[in-house]
Amino acid sequence: MNTNNQMITDISEQLEKEFGMPGTPERAKFDEEAYAFYTSQILLETRKEARLTQAELAKRIGADKSYISRVEKGITVPSVATFYRIVAALGRSVELTPAAFPCV
Numbered sequence: 001m002n003t004n005n006q007m008i009t010d011i012s013e014q015l016e017k018e019f020g021m022p023g024t025p026e027r028a029k030f031d032e033e034a035y036a037f038y039t040s041q042i043l044l045e046t047r048k049e050a051r052l053t054q055a056e057l058a059k060r061i062g063a064d065k066s067y068i069s070r071v072e073k074g075i076t077v078p079s080v081a082t083f084y085r086i087v088a089a090l091g092r093s094v095e096l097t098p099a100a101f102p103c104v
Helices: 011-019 025-049 054-061 065-072 080-089
Strands: none
Touching (some): 011 025, 025 065, 025 080, 054 065, 054 080
């Protein structure tokens, strides 16, 4: 489909071309990296909304500023326990609902 002389493409088709079909090792790697980036951006925005510096957040969870920086850049993926500590230090909570786990 053309709109304003630009091609609109199906994102699923594009992802399959670039990163392989769902279930392949290449696609799994892409999905993992995309999820890490997405999570890092949520944490970054939440920290900014809480008006905390990286150093302040790091102190609250017993880490150093460089660790928070790596998490926010998606370079380091925190363990589940550390993720929950970060969330709590930001004054937030994580709610798990059945809709979050459609296979359960």
